[in-house]
Amino acid sequence: MRAGVFLRWVAHPLTVGATAVLLLNDHVFKQAWPGLVTGKLSDVAGLVVAPAVLGLLFGLFRAGRIGAAAATLLTGAGFAWVKLTTAGAGVASAAWSVVNGPSVVLADPSDLVALPALGIAWWAWLRVAAAPPLPDGPAHRLRVMVAVPFAVLGITATSAPSATLPSVDAVKVVGEQVMIEADGRFYSSRSGVGDWTPLPETPPEQVPERRPQLEACVPDDAAHCYRVHGGGDLDPSETTPRGGRLLGVDETTDAGQTWQTAWEVPAARWPFVKRQHPFPGGVDRLSKVASVDVLVRTVPGGHEVIVANGVEGLAIRSGDGAWRRVPVVVTATGLDIRPAPLTGFGQVIGDDIIDAGLITLLAVLIGMSVATGRARARLGHGLTVLMPLVLLLVAAVPITGAVVFFTASAGTSTGPGLVLALCLTGTAICLTLAQGVLRRSRAAVVSAAAVLTGLAFLGPVFGWTVGHPAERGPAVELGLILATGCLFLVVAAGWWAGRDPVRR
Structure with missing residues (x-):
């Protein structure tokens, strides 16, 4: 079974529609019309989206129909465990607190009425599995690149805090x-x-x-x-x-x-x-x-x-x-x-993760500029290698705006920031690899060096979340120093990548 079918499952109109309903219901409808309908609507939409997102993990192993069935069954079993048991609700609260800030999930057996929504998710899978493969063109790539991050965003960016915070x-x-x-x-x-x-x-x-x-x-x-x-x-x-x-x-x-x-x-x-x-x-x-x-x-x-x-x-x-x-x-x-813990690996650094994504994007632009300049000198004519990245910068505006809108009340939660950073970084890498002037393997090295630059900035920040260093200021300063040092590696990778351009 094609691994790409799992990507098409996430990009299916039913999954995309359920993601839109989940985001709008959690952040607009619940506040405007609180009640039973909006309370259950998120559960229904979430059960349509979650199997497709979980299926991406099985797609890494080309698990096919068995993987899709396992993703659907695991989603249903996990949902039932959370809604029926105190232990399940506690685990869900802890997991959501990591990606979305302090969260409390309560056991509520009445939410099980949403389980039939899994049938909608399975029907969407059957449709994409039976359909012939789509051509690997720009339209299909764009559809996947937009659908996957926002499906993850729909699951992680849960409801905003209530108007009054218990204290x-x-x-x-x-x-x-x-x-x-x-x-x-x-x-x-x-x-x-x-x-x-x-x-x-x-x-x-x-x-x-x-x-x-x-x-x-x-x-x-x-x-x-x-x-x-x-x-x-x-x-x-x-x-x-x-x-x-x-x-x-x-x-x-x-x-x-x-x-x-x-x-x-x-x-x-x-x-x-x-x-x-x-x-x-x-x-x-x-x-x-x-x-x-x-x-x-x-x-x-x-x-x-x-x-x-x-x-x-x-x-x-x-x-x-x-x-x-x-x-x-x-x-x-x-x-x-509950008292907030004094340490917690990777928690509440969503703004720093977004900064790391922007640093990675800047590093990609620098590396590809160097590679383009050398390739232009070798080929002796102008190139448009950077045009896809220019389009990325234009597309980043609505993407960032949508993420900010749906996560405005999430503060510095890690989950939404990670979704935005992965969306921007992944799109930049895909567009870099899709250009036809630099060899794909060499462009991949430039992208890897750019990702390393972003991770170098995040390293000390992750250390701050576990108390080493204790203060955030020195962690951010050290991260910037390390990222600056990695930019020299990005420039070297770009110089090497432009040495042997593809001649047409």
Whole structure:
């Protein structure tokens, strides 16, 4: 079976149409007409697109009909596992968080009504498998180059965050119970760590106004107090307010004469944490990623400190003095607030990946310019080798605009940035290999050197995501230095590629 049939499956009108429905429904229709129909429409469209995208992996091994059937069955089985089990929903949440920022996927058996959509995907496969091969012309190549990235984009660029982002805004003690206010509701727990019980909803007009408690003292030691870093007056115009130390707690044992940091998210990791909380419409509400309320209570063996950290959940100091970040998860109401990890390989660097794609594109243009110049000198007449790349630059405008539109609320999520970078880079390489003046093998070497240049820039950035280096600035600077060094390799590859042009 032809491996190219899987590409045609992705480019089939049904798959392309389902991708358009998925993107529009997630980013337009759900916000305009929320309800049952738009809620299930994404599941239906996603089940039409996903088997074709998954089939591309089987196409690498020329798996044919068996591969298409496996892709369809795996899509259905995975969808059912996610919607029927808590473990499946947890795995899906973790996977989507890597490519699309912090995401929560909830198990919902009612979504299984969308499973018959797999039949539409299988019918599309049967149509492309039975059809005669299409000529490998520019129209077919363009169709595939456009369809594949946007099918991947449709799956990765899921719904935008809701208008209100769940956060823990207040914490207090009522009797022996710890009470928190989260997402407009109140929850109580005896331990203050888990087993949260939702309290009856109170009309907003009956909720007493309470100012956050920025400082609290140990009940039996008035000189021993704690205060939060966040809260109070925050200046959103500052790039890193208070040095980025919004998530933290100070401690004093001499009635406030001296303070020292008891716990905090390190300032060097603040940008990584903040990037994992994109807000609707790009609004940067720093007060939601900050320690805003604190309480201290006596417990056996000492005292306990509980801090409300907004979208980061809670920070708790136990009686033995150990600090930890604690999620707030209430299955009954669907509340799920988790602290962002301080490290995570490849997460929230979508803007850097786009920069790497642009660097790769620039390197291709430089390498092909050198190759063209030398080939022109050898052939003794003008060449139009760069014309396909000029067309690429023109085509990049609508491609970039569409990706930006559908991922405007994704912040710096890795997935959408990767889709755009692969789309631009892949198109540039395809157009480079399709020209008929330089030998294809030599043009491939120029393309490989350009890709290496983009990867050289990304290397230190990937290191930053795992904490080495701890700060992003030095990582970006090192990446630029490495990419600049690789440009010399690109120029050398272009000079070599133009040495032996194809004579017509």
